Amino acid sequence: MDLTLSDEERAVRDWVRTFVEREILPLEPDVLRRERAGERGLPTADLQALQATARKSGFWGVLTPQEYGGMGLGAVMAALIEVELGRSFVPFRFGGTADNILYDANDEQQTTYLVPTIEGERESCFAITEPGAGSDARAIRTTARLDGDGWVINGEKTFITGGNEADFCMVFAVTDRERGANGGVTCFLVDRDQGWTSAYIDTMGEWGPASLTFDDVRVSPSAVLGEVGHGFDLAMRWIGQGRYLLPARALGSCERMVEMAMEHARNRTTFGQPIAERQAIQWMIADSAVEIEALRWLVLSAAWQVDQGMDSRQAQSMAKLYGGIKANEIVDRMLQVHGGMGYTRELPLERWYRELRLLRIYEGTDEIQRRTISRNLLKGHAGVRGIL
Ligand SMILES: Cc1cc2nc3c(=O)[nH]c(=O)nc-3n(C[C@H](O)[C@H](O)[C@H](O)COP(=O)(O)OP(=O)(O)OC[C@H]3O[C@@H](n4cnc5c(N)ncnc54)[C@H](O)[C@@H]3O)c2cc1C
Secondary structure, X not given: OOOOOOHHHHHHHHHHHHHHHHHHHHHHXXXXXXXXXXXXXXXXXXXXXXXXXXXXXXXXXXXXXXXXXOOOOOHHHHHHHHHHHOOOOOOOOOOXXXXXXXXXXXXXXXXXXXXHHHOOOOOEEEXXXXXXXXXXXXXXXXXXXXXXXXXXXXXXEEEEOOOOXXXXXXXXXXXXXXOOOOOOXXXXXXXXHHOOEEXXXXXXXXXXXXXXXXXXXXXXXXXXXXOOOEXXXXXXXXXXXOOOHHHHHHXXXXXXXXXXXXXXXXXOEEOOEEHHHOHHXXXXXXXXXXXXHHHHHXXXXXXXXXXXXXXXXXXXXXXXXXXXXXXXXXXXHHHHHOOHHHHOOOOOHHHHXXXXXXXXXXXXXXXXHHXXXXXXXXXXXXXXXXXX
16 A cells, blocks of 8 residues: 655645645735625636646646646546645636536537637536426426427526536436436537526625526527437536545645644733643644544545546545535634634635535535435445445
């Protein structure tokens, strides 16, 4: 067993660490100021400028195959990068990526959708959730019916990330009610100018999703992504594509918060002693450090299994569940160590306090991850002894 990083992994990780320190962390006061003014934390133009800077050093499309101009790195490397990016709450991501299921597009669709999305010229959104179907995605009711030489889509989607900014969406609709999710759901690529509309949903965090309305939106047969009736499999593949990356980002945030709290604890004196001398504070730091370490290995183990081509679903669900729960406990403790200052908008803690809450909800709630984990165990698909 070798738990050390290779020279290449260390070099890439260190480059990203330096990039975050030099380019991202200095933006934090501006992001907090903009948010206080009710604006977007990182304007699109600023994000694209940062992405262009990173691209000059080769950081473009971390997981994107090299034949599409990306770095084609593996999951472990992607996780290590995500941890570094998570050290800041600035919503930065490297450019050059596209949704995994767009690689299933035919040649024409690749030219129209996949390649421009990788290049940052087009923006996609993934729309399966509906007012009546979230965790139970099989219950979607949006329909697409054949009419003459095309399909007509009707329905409403909700909580769609990027839905208000995207210029096309991957929308999932029932094309065969009898079969439903078992061969009766199809994915369509639909441009905004084909008639769907969106409305912003205000949330407690940075990621304001949108509701989308399809009212007799007509598309041609060439809008089908993959095959008619195979949409549900695509949706599950999209959702499962990088579940380990969500807790990886939270891991970086937790590391930084504990470092901030230790610094504060050393300097803040009460009753004649730094609070770092108090057992109550030491225990919060100790518990958080242990949980961070456990989370690190859950994330890296899940990513490693992805790289090995193993069935990593159990490991990814475990990392996502544990990461969501522990990141929320850790932000609460680290805010507590900062006392009143932790509650202000001068520090990023209250922002992380709101932001990290999402991790327990999207891309499979805590309860759904537990359902998956226990089902895999009870049905014998996975064991409590893990993969060893
Ligand atoms: C900011 C944000 C961004 C999102 N982005 C997207 C996106 O880009 N595309 C997209 O399609 N969707 C997106 N979603 C939707 C997200 O995936 C759903 O909100 C999530 O799956 C939960 O569904 P729900 O909100 O309908 O809750 P529900 O499914 O109604 O669940 C409500 C509660 O019941 C629990 N519950 C449900 N079923 C069970 C069960 N069987 N056993 C025990 N407990 C259960 C849940 O865990 C939860 O606590 C986003 C959501 C948010 C908040």
